[in-house]
Amino acid sequence: MEIGRTLSQYWERKGCTMAKQWDIPLPAATLHPAVFTALVSEQPVSLYLTALCRRPWDSRGGGNPLRGLFHQQFEVFMRPAPANERQLIFDSLTAIGTEKSRHEIRFREDYWDIPELAIGGRGWEIFLNGIEIGQITEICEVGGIKIDPGMEITYGLERLTQALGLQKESPLTECENQYWGYLDQTVNIDSWYDLMAIYRYECENALDDQKLLPAIDLLNSMHHAYWIINRRSPMGSDEKTLHRSRMQNLCKRWVTMATGAKADAIYREFVAGTHL
Numbered sequence: 665m666e667i668g669r670t671l672s673q674y675w676e677r678k679g680c681t682m683a684k685q686w687d688i689p690l691p692a693a694t695l696h697p698a699v700f701t702a703l704v705s706e707q708p709v710s711l712y713l714t715a716l717c718r719r720p721w722d723s724r725g726g727g728n729p730l731r732g733l734f735h736q737q738f739e740v741f742m743r744p745a746p747a748n749e750r751q752l753i754f755d756s757l758t759a760i761g762t763e764k765s766r767h768e769i770r771f772r773e774d775y776w777d778i779p780e781l782a783i784g785g786r787g788w789e790i791f792l793n794g795i796e797i798g799q800i801t802e803i804c805e806v807g808g809i810k811i812d813p814g815m816e817i818t819y820g821l822e823r824l825t826q827a828l829g830l831q832k833e834s835p836l837t838e839c840e841n842q843y844w845g846y847l848d849q850t851v852n853i854d855s856w857y858d859l860m861a862i863y864r865y866e867c868e869n870a871l872d873d874q875k876l877l878p879a880i881d882l883l884n885s886m887h888h889a890y891w892i893i894n895r896r897s898p899m900g901s902d903e904k905t906l907h908r909s910r911m912q913n914l915c916k917r918w919v920t921m922a923t924g925a926k927a928d929a930i931y932r933e934f935v936a937g938t939h940l
Contacts, residue, residue, distance in 0.1 A: 667760050667824055668714055671738050674759045675712040678752065680740060681935045683713040688881050689888045690717050693739035693818055694783065694803070697880050698934035701927040702741050703806050703814065704919055710742045711935055714821070718888065720847055720895045733843050736821040743814030749800055753790060753817065762828065768793050776801045780887055780908045781915040782808035787816075792827040796820075807915035851896050860889035864910060871917050877930055883914055 672682065683698035690696055693715035694703075702709040715737045722731045746752060750771065757769060770791045776799055777784025787801035798819040804810060867882035890907055893899065899907070922930075 668736070668738055668821055670760045671756060671819065672712060672714075674756050675740055678710075680710045680712045680742065683711045683934045685713065685715070688884055690715055690884055691719055691887060691891070692717060692778065693737040694778065694816060695781075695880070695884055695887075696739065697877060698931060699739060699741050699816070700806075700880055701876075701922065701931040701934070702743070703803060704811060704923045704927045705743075705931050706812075706924050707928055707931075708743060709814070709931065712738070712740045714738050720888070720891045732822070732840050733847075734839060738819040738821055740817040741814055743812065745802060745813060745815035749815055749817070750788075753798075753800065757792065760824070760828075762792060767828075771800075774799065774801075780890065780911045781883070782806070782912045783915070785813065785816075790819075792824070795823055795827040797823045797827050807917075807919040808912055809916060809919050811919075847892065847895050851892060853893055853897050856889050856893050856896075860886055860893065860907070863889060864914070867914050871914065871921065874921060874926075876918065876922050876926055879914075879918055883911065883918065886914075887911060 676682070683696070686696055686698075693699060693713065696713060696715050698711055698713060702711060717735050717737055718733055719735070720733060722733060722735075754769065757767075762769065768791075771788040772791065773786070774789045775784060775786050783803065783806050785801045785803040785805065787799055789796050790798040790800065798817065801816045801818075802813045803816050804813040863882050863886035867879050867886060870876075870879040870882055890911070894904070
């Protein structure tokens with residue numbers, strides 16, 4: 665995607681390093697292992713990446729180009745956070761052809777979070793020509809634990825193409841339609857409850873053995889199963905609270921265990937050798 669290449673070049677000029685992609689369903693680029701470890705790293709970090717994300721709750725069968733199961737996020741994370749983040753956004757959008765004189769760009773204050781994992785922070789939603797195309801977030805909490813804040817910038821690549829008038833329909837209409845049918849009609853809820861329990865058990869095993877990277881994957885998989893279940897058969901308030909508490913506790917354990925050198929080691933490998 666040309667927009668992705670242009671954003672990559674822009675953020676490389678700002679000193680960011682490309683991180684490797686990852687191969688499991690992620691609800692948001694924030695939960696990519698490179699970003700997740702960067703959040704709790706004790707070193708200055710600056711990275712960018714493109715993450716292939718899946719959001720079961722957003723599936724519309726391709727009927728809404730702004731809502732879909734599959735989407736690509738271009739992610740930037742920097743700590744310490746630059747003081748001129750809005751100007752960086754303006755300049756990055758100018759780089760892809762959205763000069764302020766021809767396009768409406770505005771910000772709306774927001775608190776962004778992933779409540780199931782107690783991750784969040786304050787920032788701004790970014791709108792281009794009336795379409796929300798990204799967010800700036802000063803993430804200050806992971807697993808309910810306060811962290812040294814860093815700046816996350818997320819662009820929705822499909823939403824950018826919509827806002828610029830480059831694409832009118834979902835690029836994955838048939839894929840979206842098949843998954844929409846599966847999620848709303850075919851999915852076996854009991855099987856997904858079993859899978860969620862397995863992912864939880866194996867995440868606990870990985871943490872017990874201090875295997876941090878598998879633990880991230882398993883926590884993401886548990887989160888994905890949780891949302892597939894809720895898409896098909898929404899949980900009651902008490903049950904939802906129970907499963908959220910379990911995921912938050914696993915996330916808290918991970919942060920407590922990973923902070924410092926262990927997280928730094930994983931982060932360095934994700935940003936090493938990415939020119940290959």
